[in-house]
Amino acid sequence: MKLQYVCDKRTVARKILTMILNFSFKNYLSFRDAQQFSFEPISGKKELGPVRVAAVYGANASGKSNFIDALNFVSHFVRTGFAAGDAQTRIPVIPFLLDSNSINDDTEFSIDFTSDNEKYEFSFGLNKNEVTYENLVVYRSKQPSLLYDRTSVNGMQSIKFGSSFTGAKKQLWDITRKNSLFLSAAATAGSTVIQPAFKSLAYDIKHYDATRYANELTEIKKLFIKGDSRARVLSQLIKFADIGIDDIDVRQAESVFGLKEPFVDLKDIPEEARNIIEEDFKWSFSYDLFFHHKGVGDGLWFNSNQESEGTKAALAFFFVALNSLSSGTLALIDELDSSLHPTLLRDFVSLFSDPETNPNGAQLIFSTHDVTLMTRTSPMEEVLERDQVWFVEKDSEGTSQLIAAMEYSPRANENLGRNYLNGVYVPLPNPSFHQLMAQLMKEGADING
Numbered sequence: 001m002k003l004q005y006v007c008d009k010r011t012v013a014r015k016i017l018t019m020i021l022n023f024s025f026k027n028y029l030s031f032r033d034a035q036q037f038s039f040e041p042i043s044g045k046k047e048l049g050p051v052r053v054a055a056v057y058g059a060n061a062s063g064k065s066n067f068i069d070a071l072n073f074v075s076h077f078v079r080t081g082f083a084a085g086d087a088q089t090r091i092p093v094i095p096f097l098l099d100s101n102s103i104n105d106d107t108e109f110s111i112d113f114t115s116d117n118e119k120y121e122f123s124f125g126l127n128k129n130e131v132t133y134e135n136l137v138v139y140r141s142k143q144p145s146l147l148y149d150r151t152s153v154n155g156m157q158s159i160k161f162g163s164s165f166t167g168a169k170k171q172l173w174d175i176t177r178k179n180s181l182f183l184s185a186a187a188t189a190g191s192t193v194i195q196p197a198f199k200s201l202a203y204d205i206k207h208y209d210a211t212r213y214a215n216e217l218t219e220i221k222k223l224f225i226k227g228d229s230r231a232r233v234l235s236q237l238i239k240f241a242d243i244g245i246d247d248i249d250v251r252q253a254e255s256v257f258g259l260k261e262p263f264v265d266l267k268d269i270p271e272e273a274r275n276i277i278e279e280d281f282k283w284s285f286s287y288d289l290f291f292h293h294k295g296v297g298d299g300l301w302f303n304s305n306q307e308s309e310g311t312k313a314a315l316a317f318f319f320v321a322l323n324s325l326s327s328g329t330l331a332l333i334d335e336l337d338s339s340l341h342p343t344l345l346r347d348f349v350s351l352f353s354d355p356e357t358n359p360n361g362a363q364l365i366f367s368t369h370d371v372t373l374m375t376r377t378s379p380m381e382e383v384l385e386r387d388q389v390w391f392v393e394k395d396s397e398g399t400s401q402l403i404a405a406m407e408y409s410p411r412a413n414e415n416l417g418r419n420y421l422n423g424v425y426v427p428l429p430n431p432s433f434h435q436l437m438a439q440l441m442k443e444g445a446d447i448n449g
Contacts, residue, residue: 063400328360375417
């Protein structure tokens with residue numbers, strides 16, 4: 001089944017807002033050295049535009065989550081670094097910690113992307129105390145145009161504006177703290193020239209934790225209460241998933257453990273924060289999701305506490321797909337296969353690869369251990385293509401490396417999944433683990449004392 005009805009006329013008519021092209025970074029978490037990720041297509045597919053899907057494979061603790069977190073850090077720091085801090089706020093960046101030098105070096109990021117059909121290049125470096133450089137370039141023709149270039153020398157910060165930067169300048173620089181991005185400060189102050197770049201980085205990159213989906217379920221409740229058309233689509237999708245559910249609904253909850261109002265004293269909390277807490281509490285506890293199960297006769301409705309985690313996870317990721325595909329945003333999902341059945345996982349990933357279900361150019365980056373997505377048993381079975389597969393490996397010094405499958409020059413019909421399991425691309429977990437455990441079990445007397 002294809003989600004051919006997820007986009008209304010307004011959505012189809014809108015321009016593609018954001019497309020990530022390239023992302024590089026260094027000295028972040030387990031990645032000490034410079035890493036390069038790209039959504040650029042392989043030769044012969046350039047007319048199709050940027051790649052829509054990237055899957056990241058690697059052993060446990062190899063650094064897959066850290067790569068996804070690096071891109072999420074950029075979005076989060078752009079969005080909140082100025083508004084949520086003050087002059088004394090430490091920047092929450094973690095450099096590589098397993099040598100004596102990297103902890104004193106800057107962490108650096110660079111990202112190429114399109115926004116409103118214009119290409120931007122944004123880069124910055126930082127440590128826990130300050131942003132040490134920041135640069136934003138826009139392509140309004142084939143030639144780059146500088147918007148601004150910020151530097152820091154011996155703690156003295158300065159900024160240079162290009163001719164493409166229109167509007168207020170000095171006032172915006174005056175409010176920029178050394179521990180925040182100029183991009184964030186200028187956007188907060190209402191500068192229009194950088195709004196497309198700010199919006200794309202701050203709000204068009206969405207991070208999801210596949211093992212936690214309470215936020216998505218809360219948003220789904222709101223769709224039903226407000227009569228949003230996406231609620232109807234979700235009902236159709238959950239029925240089609242063939243997991244025994246033929247309808248979903250949202251109803252007033254009787255109570256949770258007998259509570260009808262927040263169980264903490266909010267009187268000393270500022271009014272704005274109190275209103276947010278009360279609103280979240282209302283949607284989390286005052287309303288509940290109900291699932292109708294097929295059965296003898298009319299079947300039976302189960303509330304969310306009675307429903308399986310698998311059903312709720314599937315519903316949450318249907319919601320993620322709807323949001324991303326209809327808005328054309330980038331979804332970052334860590335351990336996607338941890339919450340979805342392999343069949344649903346294949347369908348979910350395929351939604352982003354198919355132009356019919358992804359007319360707005362939404363992109364997906366996810367980590368997984370599911371090798372079947374890149375295993376070729378027939379031309380129709382393979383979900384991932386060569387330029388959609390990435391590997392992460394960690395060396396003896398504890399440093400992670402991000403490697404594109406294309407670096408191994410795989411043939412067009414190469415069975416990536418089989419080769420990956422055979423250790424052709426990156427080392428697999430130590431195969432002697434089984435033998436080691438067997439030996440330990442033979443020494444059971446010593447283990448048991």
